[in-house]
Structures are given as C-alpha cells and as structure tokens.
Amino acid sequence: MSVLVFVEAANGKIKKAGFEGVTYAKNTADQLSNSVTAIVFGNADAAEVSSLGEYGATKVLHAKGDVFNNLDAGAFTSAVAAAVEKENADVIIFPFDNSGKAIAPRLSAKLKAGLVSGALSYPTTSGGFKVKKNVFSGKAIAEVEITTAKKIIAFTPNSVGAHKASGSASVEDFAPSVNASKIKLLEVKKQEGDIPLPEAELVVSAGRGMKGPENWAPVEELAKVLGAATACSRPVADAHWRPHHEHVGQTGIAIRPNLYIAIGISGAIQHLAGVNQSKVIVVINNDAEAPFFKAADYGVLGDAFQIVPKLVEAVKKFKASQN
C-alpha cells in the first residue's frame, strides 16, 4: 500500500505546494504504515524531482507525454489513476489549487474514492478516516469522514507547510497510456506581478479607500519591499481600477497567506470570506468603525496616504538591518 501525492513542476522547479503535498502525504503514510510515492507533472530535471525525497517520498514517478501540455483534466486523471493502480495507492493527496480542483473530483468519480476538498490539517485515521475542512467560507469547520476504501484529500495550500524529513527517493519516468486530448491550449497570457496571488505568503491588498487607480503606487511599493503579492477588493476590480485576478473575496479568489495587509478596505462579510484564513491580518483604515478591525490582529487607524509610505520606510529599515 502507498500514499500517492500529485505534484507539479513549472519552469524547472517543483511548485511550493508540491513539497507541502509530500509533507502531507508523509504524515498520512506514517499513520497508516505506508510509503509515499509522488507523481510529478511538468518540466524539472532529475535532481529537482528527487529533492521530494527529502520531504518523505520514497519513490517519484515523473509523468512524461505531450498529452499533458494541453492542461486537459481528463488526461491528468487517467495518468494519476494509472499511478494509483501501479503503486497500489489507497490514499491520494492533491493541493486544493486550480489543478487539484480540476483533477481530484474527476479521479474521485472514476475510482469511487471519497474526496475531501480544502483540508485544513492532517487526517486522523484511527476510528474512521476523518479530515477537517473549512465550510461556510471559513465561518465554520466540519469534520468529514470518508467512507470508501480509497480516499482522496485536497489540502488547503499553506495549511500544514512543507517540512523536511530524512530520506531519499528513487526517480523513474512514467509514461501511462492516455487518450489524445480534444482540448487545445492556444495561448498562455502571463499576468502582471511576479508573485501569483494564490501562492503568496505575504499579500498587500487595497480597496476603495485609495480613491482611484492613480493612487496605487504606495501599495505597490509596500508589496515590493515586502516581497508580497498585490490584491484588491471587489468594488476596485469591478471599477477596473485593478485587474480581476487580484480580486479576493467570496466571488473572487480565497487566499490563505501568512500576512494579509488590508489598506482602505472596510471588511464587508463577502471580502472577509476570501481572506479570513490568513494567519495574521493588518488593517489600515481611517474609519474606526470599519468592520475589518474586528477580524484584524493589528490595526492602524488613520490616513492610508500618510501611513503606507511610513510603513514602506519602516520595512526598508528592517530589511536593511537583517542583511
């Protein structure tokens, strides 16, 4: 028996969620006295791929084939299903990101394997296989029990973290037979900004309090000095002050960074639904009644146009002192 974990690489590097996935799989496998096999999709060399061994994988299947270039969830599902059979896996781990959302439900239906999406912590496996997950947009947590023989967990990225274990992994190429895809990938348009928002550990976000798109420079400056991604509230995206992909909230994307700095955002319940899983929230607002302060760890009451440049200077000073 083994625990299989889905891992992606891009531009020669294992994605961050991949190391966390192996950590998640290792904990689960230890509970079940099983070993961890990782199936890796995407371009990375053998040294990079074998580094998954340091996190607890004993075997890595590196999936190869042009069929995966079209990002067809059906092709990935067939390949993972073939790896499940080859490795006699009874638990399969995905990150709950775009790839996990595309593939894990298909695999669940294909293998008749119960799926828990958005796991917050490791499963417990004595007295039933149980996993905790967010429900009601973070306003509650549910303990979900998987009642099928095979089980799939899609964990929330940045929930358990990546932790090194001792060990090494054997790497082998894996070329499962997969039907040709009917989906064609025509183009990939790179979004602006260096750090993709869903993966960002630090996020600087701003709202209507900035008064207009021409005032975003201090926000971007703060993000730059922190090494953070930028985000925004819904009204700002709807008014086209900022691109839609920056919109966090109930109808935008939900994120879980270590630090979320909200500037000039009042904190409507729909916005909080997308960010309330952040580990630490800093709110900068000139309205003492802004509901966001109730959800914040640190608050600064005052004019963002005065405060943010001061914060930028303070961060610069701090960064200089760290070098």
Place this chain on the structure above:
Amino acid sequence: MNILVCISQVPDTTSKIAFTDGNTKFDTNGVQYIVNPSDEWYALVRALELKEGGGGIVTIITVGNADVDPVIRKALAIGADDAVRINSDAKDSYYVAAQIAEYAKTKSFDLIITGNQTIDFNNAEVGGMIAELIGWDYITPCNKLEVNGNVCKIESEVAGSTRVLEAPTPLVISAAKGMAEARIPNMRGIMAARTKPITVVEPAAVSPQVKINVFELPPAKAGVKMIDPENMDELVKLLHTEAKVI
C-alpha cells in the same frame, strides 16, 4: 445550443452560522436561502446570453426537496426556460453529481455549466465529477466563454496566468468571475416564472462517499492590537518578533 445549468441552494452570505443536535446539523432557523452566487451570476447568466445570441434552451437542475422550489423560481425568473429537481437531500458532492449525470445521460445537452464553488461547503467538486461520470471534458475555472458552432473558446485564470483554451462540445465547465454580470429579475420574468414547469425526478440509487460527523466554529480572534500611526517601526517589529510573519 441546449445548456444544463446546475444550481445549488445556499444560505445567504450574511446568515448567522450555527449548529444544532450536538453540532451535527446546520441550524436553519431564520436562515434566508439564495441561489449560490457563482451558479446564478456566472453560470446561469452566461447560459442565457448564449441562448439569446444563438438560440437553444437553458434548463436548470438541482438536487433537493420541495423546500428548494423558491430558489428554483428565482432562477426561472432570471430567464431559464425550465427546471428539473431531483427529489432528494443533497447527501454529498458525489451523490449530487451522480444524480445530475444520470439525468443528463437521458437528454442531449451540449454544455453543462456549474458555478465554480458553492459558498456553503466550498467543495468545487460537482462539475468534475459529472464530467467523469458522463465521459466529457471538463474545464475549470472559466472566466470567459465564447461559443462558435460546436467549439468553445475559454479563458481560464489560474495562478499567475490566463490560459486560452479551445474545446469542442459536449463539455462541462465551471463558471467563475468574469463570465457574465449578475442580472436582477424583472417583473415580467417573475410573473413568467410562476408558470414555468419544474420537472420532479425521483433520485437514482447512489451511495454517498463522505459524511460530515460534526461541525465546530473557528477559534475566536484574540482582538485587534492598535498601533500608533506615527510608529510603523513598532508594527514591523511586532510582525517580525510577535507574529513571526516577516
């Protein structure tokens, strides 16, 4: 083009979330229900736009007991032609997907559209499961959808990039922000919805795969610590030494 739009009834965003029976059941007392936002705003409205542009029929489907009929009427008022209700509790995502797949197999839909995620259980599972069960391709998330004959051109925004994809129908897609703008039903739509048919179908025998044992509320925040706006060095210091996030 015949489009099946999957909708789900969810508690209104502002509902108080509480539980009964030893935290095993959601407390429905005083809860207002709505159509799940991405099902309504993006999936349904884009389906209606496609119908208005090129003809066809938009059918909505949901799995639920008679108490979800008001939410079905709302979707009909926005403009869906007809509705199907699978007469059962929504036991889990697999159960729901299997019921919808069973129904879809008996008809000839070109597109099945779900919202990308419900705001109650936050699973994002049903669309992919339907696709697998009926053997169609599946694309998620869809932020833009154009249809030309039987070819769908889709923009999918994922971490750091937008993918432009082309896929033939039949297809299952999950609709996300950008696909369409929310519509408010007008009086004519509301009147018309009263007489539109809701077909009630008895459920197929399907075993659920997961069950919720118990709910809990997240730990309360300790309370906000206010920082002097003149002293941003203090904030940075706290983020480093106390919160340990930078």
